[in-house]
Amino acid sequence: MDQNYTPPGRISRFFEKWPLLVLFALGWPALMLAVSALADVLTPYAINATDLRNRLHSPMGFGGSVLHPFGTDELGRDVMTRLIFSIRMSVAIAFVAAIISAVIGTAVGLIAAHFRGVVEDMMMALADVGSSLPFMIIALAVLAIFGSNLFLLVCLMGLSGWERYARLTRGLTISAKEQGYARAVRQLGASPARVYLVHILPNIGGTLLVTMTLTFPEVILLETGLSFLGLGVQPPASSLGNMIGFGRQYLHTAPWILLAPSAVVVLTTPSISTVGDWLRDRMDPTLH
Template sequence: MTIADTSAPVTPDHNTVLSRMRRALRQVPFSVGFGIAWLAGMVLIAIFADQIRPYGITAMDLRSRLALPGTFPHLLGTDELGRDVLSRLIQSIRMSLVIAFGATIISAIFGTTLGFLAAKFRGVVEHLVLVLADFQAALPFLIMSIAILAFFGSSMSLLIVLMGFYGWERYARIARGLAISASAQGYAAAVVQLGATPMRVYLKHILPNVASTLIVSMTLTFPEIILMESGLSFLGLGVQPPETSLGNMVGFGREYLTRAPWIMLAPSLVIMLTTLSISLVGDWLRDKLDPTLR
């Protein structure tokens, strides 16, 4: 009589894994699935823009000026200088996503840091952070951005840093409130009693517990930064030629709206679908991650 070896690892059944994946996909609404697929496509386009772009963004074909969409070899037509709209749209997606992603990260780090400082020191520091947050919320950010870019000139680094100060007060308020709540709970006090430094307490114990709420806030700030950058580029203060962005394309295409509407409509459609997808996915993540809404 032999005893079966029970120490061997148990591999999950293939059909069980597939059934779990099907159940998970059924729980995702169609609109959210569309948003996730669209955002994944935008990210892939941004990463592999150089490989999938058929022409250079400055390559001109003067014999094919204002060619209609579907005209071979320009699938989305050409602009007033004979430049391929599809190639410029692919590069614009990359530029707009890089600016929005970088600015969102800067805003989240800056706001969360100030929120944690306010929760740690309280008193004068907390009052100062709250006053700055109120000032930022009351300040017309678009007007301030126009003034700064008009005075210093537009550059990629300045644009990303400037956009990074958009919406930081949300993260500061959220981080402050959640950090105060977490500090009042037992686990944070226990770690302090064990001799942990304040930085370790906030980064290793409090931050992971508030990260879900901050991530949801990032999904709300991301589309707003895309729209803000598009507005600045539309006014000629954002991304400067020869580079291009979605707002830049809309700004140049408005002059040919009656003769060649595809120059403006293609980036406008991408802006609309991208911001809509981020909003849909953000609302879904809020419902899934925010414990107060469960």
């Protein structure tokens, strides 16, 4: 031990437990959630209130005024208001879709790992089909045929990443089944359901959680892409992608319309991945 060792102070101990990056990564999604929850209170204008005399108004600090801190768009709608509602819409869609795909994928993976043999082959063939179809084109086709509505959009995106969870769960479960603890619990007389849900799932949960935090930003990007193409969230409702899509035409004259939602997407993606990594470490009792 160092001769001049002094025990770490309260502040440095705090930062050891909660690194700055993690604090930021936790803070950003928390802010987004808070903003989504309080959208109705926070927004000074209605989402589709136009102000034609103040069209393409610059944001505050770039020649704009306090009235429209993030500027206005081509119809004089307040960008901040639209951004807040867009965050709510995109976060809700991405959250539900990520959970749908995690549940489907994990279930399929567990079924494959439990039955093995023909069932496993069928399930994995299904996963192969899922991953070999270009999702964007399927989504475009489905949305073009049935028309875009929110429910269909969420379901479609829930079906987008499930095969990743299925493969992961299958592999992890098969190897976990061969490990001592699963066999030990099995020979105690436990039902397979108990072995899977009480023992194997929590043990492989860390990896699944990290996968989920990696796919969550992808889902946001997917929604953004679909909305950008005009097949996602339809006006008058707005989402991050739909804002970017419509803001594209004003990229040269009013870049803030597009930059505001883009910045949100860019910040969200890494912060959620960081949170996932950190959560996995925190949830592992052997690591602290």
